[in-house]
Amino acid sequence: MRTATNTGESAPPGVAEGKRRWTGALSGVLSAGLTFGVGQLVAGIVSPSAAPLVVVGDAVVDRVPAWLKDTAIRAFGTHDKVVLLATITVVVVLLAALAGVLARRRLAVGVGIVGLLGVVSVLAAATRPDATTLSPLPSVLGAAAGAYALTVLTRRLAGPGVTGRAGGPPRRAVLLGGTAVVAAASGGAGQLLVTTRSAEISRDAVVLPAPADPAPVLPAGIDPSDAIASGLTTYATKSADFYRIDTALVVPDLRAEDWSLTVHGLVDRELTLTFDQLLAMPLRERWITLTCVSNEVGGDYVGTARWLGYPLADLLGALRVQSGADMLYATSTDGFTLSAPLAEVTDGRDAMLVVGMNGQPLPREHGFPVRMVVPGLYGYVSACKWVTDIEVTRFTEKTAYWTDRGWAEKGPIKTASRIDVPRSFDKVRAGRVPIAGVAWAQHRGISAVEVRVDEGEWERARVLPSASADTWCQWVYDWDATEKGSHTVQVRATDGTGAPQTDVVAAPAPDGASGYDSITVTVQ
Ligand SMILES: Nc1nc2c(c(=O)[nH]1)N[C@H]1C(S)=C(S)[C@@H](COP(=O)(O)O)O[C@H]1N2
Numbered sequence: 305m306r307t308a309t310n311t312g313e314s315a316p317p318g319v320a321e322g323k324r325r326w327t328g329a330l331s332g333v334l335s336a337g338l339t340f341g342v343g344q345l346v347a348g349i350v351s352p353s354a355a356p357l358v359v360v361g362d363a364v365v366d367r368v369p370a371w372l373k374d375t376a377i378r379a380f381g382t383h384d385k386v387v388l389l390a391t392i393t394v395v396v397v398l399l400a401a402l403a404g405v406l407a408r409r410r411l412a413v414g415v416g417i418v419g420l421l422g423v424v425s426v427l428a429a430a431t432r433p434d435a436t437t438l439s440p441l442p443s444v445l446g447a448a449a450g451a452y453a454l455t456v457l458t459r460r461l462a463g464p465g466v467t468g469r470a471g472g473p474p475r476r477a478v479l480l481g482g483t484a485v486v487a488a489a490s491g492g493a494g495q496l497l498v499t500t501r502s503a504e505i506s507r508d509a510v511v512l513p514a515p516a517d518p519a520p521v522l523p524a525g526i527d528p529s530d531a532i533a534s535g536l537t538t539y540a541t542k543s544a545d546f547y548r549i550d551t552a553l554v555v556p557d558l559r560a561e562d563w564s565l566t567v568h569g570l571v572d573r574e575l576t577l578t579f580d581q582l583l584a585m586p587l588r589e590r591w592i593t594l595t596c597v598s599n600e601v602g603g604d605y606v607g608t609a610r611w612l613g614y615p616l617a618d619l620l621g622a623l624r625v626q627s628g629a630d631m632l633y634a635t636s637t638d639g640f641t642l643s644a645p646l647a648e649v650t651d652g653r654d655a656m657l658v659v660g661m662n663g664q665p666l667p668r669e670h671g672f673p674v675r676m677v678v679p680g681l682y683g684y685v686s687a688c689k690w691v692t693d694i695e696v697t698r699f700t701e702k703t704a705y706w707t708d709r710g711w712a713e714k715g716p717i718k719t720a721s722r723i724d725v726p727r728s729f730d731k732v733r734a735g736r737v738p739i740a741g742v743a744w745a746q747h748r749g750i751s752a753v754e755v756r757v758d759e760g761e762w763e764r765a766r767v768l769p770s771a772s773a774d775t776w777c778q779w780v781y782d783w784d785a786t787e788k789g790s791h792t793v794q795v796r797a798t799d800g801t802g803a804p805q806t807d808v809v810a811a812p813a814p815d816g817a818s819g820y821d822s823i824t825v826t827v828q
């Protein structure tokens with residue numbers, strides 16, 4: 305009797321209650337879906353980087369403790385962003401389901417949770433470094449749509465009689481399905497708007513000038529075909545294969561026509577440069593190897609490309625740097641900052657404001673339209689992507705993003721060598737076994753590479769030519785593998801100044817990993 309009154313039909317109370325709880329959870333999740341769908345649509349119109357999921361993700365990236373960030377980069381590598389977005393999505397879905405269930409008891413509680421998500425998103429949007437007055441709008445309208453949807457769904461589906469004739473399955477399906485369709489459609493439309501107004505179109509329209517000072521033709525002897533066939537890294541890294549490391553959750557959407565760079569601070573004359581003005585300057589093209597400070601011994605956060613740009617030293621020379629300045633504080637459009645030592649930038653090396661990579665405009669993930677590249681310094685203190693502001697200042701005045709998170713203030717690249725073939729734990733046939741890899745000590749160059757087996761004598765490997773001291777080189781060593789069984793192979797390099805690579809084992813933090821790369825192989 306009482307059960308019948310409560311549920312409005314004859315299903316056992318537990319079943320009906322369970323079903324309604326699921327309906328509540330689904331209402332909550334779909335309302336959250338609508339929040340993000342509408343948010344994405346408004347972001348598509350207002351600003352792609354202001355989409356709720358993006359701003360919340362960016363805020364999390366900037367606030368997670370340094371150790372967690374380092375661990376994530378180590379564990380997930382370049383997939384760390386996907387993992388983060390998936391985690392945030394799971395948390396939101398769970399919260400939204402909870403909001404939907406609670407809303408059935410007290411609507412205000414459920415709507416309150418949606419509102420709270422909205423507030424978090426608005427705060428995240430408003431505090432982004434590239435925030436405008438319109439940035440909170442996607443979050444505000446998205447949260448409003450979500451709260452409205454949850455109210456309607458809860459009122460129509462959670463009350464008594466919901467599973468009866470008036471509110472039975474057809475109406476539930478229409479309401480829930482309709483919400484899902486609107487959420488997906490607005491999200492999809494927003495995504496379409498984002499892609500059509502994106503920097504990709506701007507990039508397609510860029511025509512790079514021929515370099516006034518072209519890169520040298522690569523010397524013969526690079527990329528020996530047998531070693532490449534067995535897995536040696538190619539000397540030149542394809543842009544699509546180039547490692548990507550940055551704090552940006554979505555690639556900044558910066559059009560070349562909207563880009564400008566301001567150079568200011570301790571200079572006699574300040575400068576604001578547009579993209580067209582930069583392209584009109586005499587450009588230089590160089591092979592340069594980039595390395596990330598997070599690269600582990602034997603790791604692959606390193607790559608070589610042909611970079612086209614304008615020398616930073618020439619730019620700064622024209623502005624006349626004042627005495628006392630020792631640092632360039634570069635800021636990216638998304639608020640990332642780095643501090644590059646002025647001494648290295650102006651000592652004659654090819655430190656550049658870069659517009660081209662491997663003969664193409666910079667790929668968006670690698671800094672379109674303009675980034676910095678300084679040979680010899682780890683990326684976090686030199687290679688600012690999407691750079692829009694450079695302040696000439698002092699290390700005593702300012703600290704940059706990674707320095708604030710415990711990494712070294714200055715980051716010269718440590719001499720390193722890596723074994724590419726054979727792979728560790730490979731089984732090889734007794735006889736002549738080619739061992740090959742790469743070695744780098746940017747701007748000092750590599751003068752020698754040595755290999756040793758089972759901690760025996762160090763033997764000279766053949767160092768292949770390279771374009772300059774600013775790039776890595778490949779090396780090959782022919783090992784006469786006679787003794788069957790398991791062996792360890794180690795490598796070490798000597799830089800162009802004659803300094804040997806250190807054997808001291810160090811983790812990437814705070815100033816780069818060190819120690820010898822080593823593999824274990826079984827001779828059969
Ligand atoms: N704007 C911006 N620039 C940045 C970073 C970043 O997080 N944001 N990361 C730096 C780091 S740590 C490295 S190693 C290089 C990597 O450049 P790539 O992604 O083109 O390989 O970019 C540097 N420039």
Ligand SMILES: [Mo]
Nearest residue numbers: 596597683684
């Ligand atoms: Mo890096």
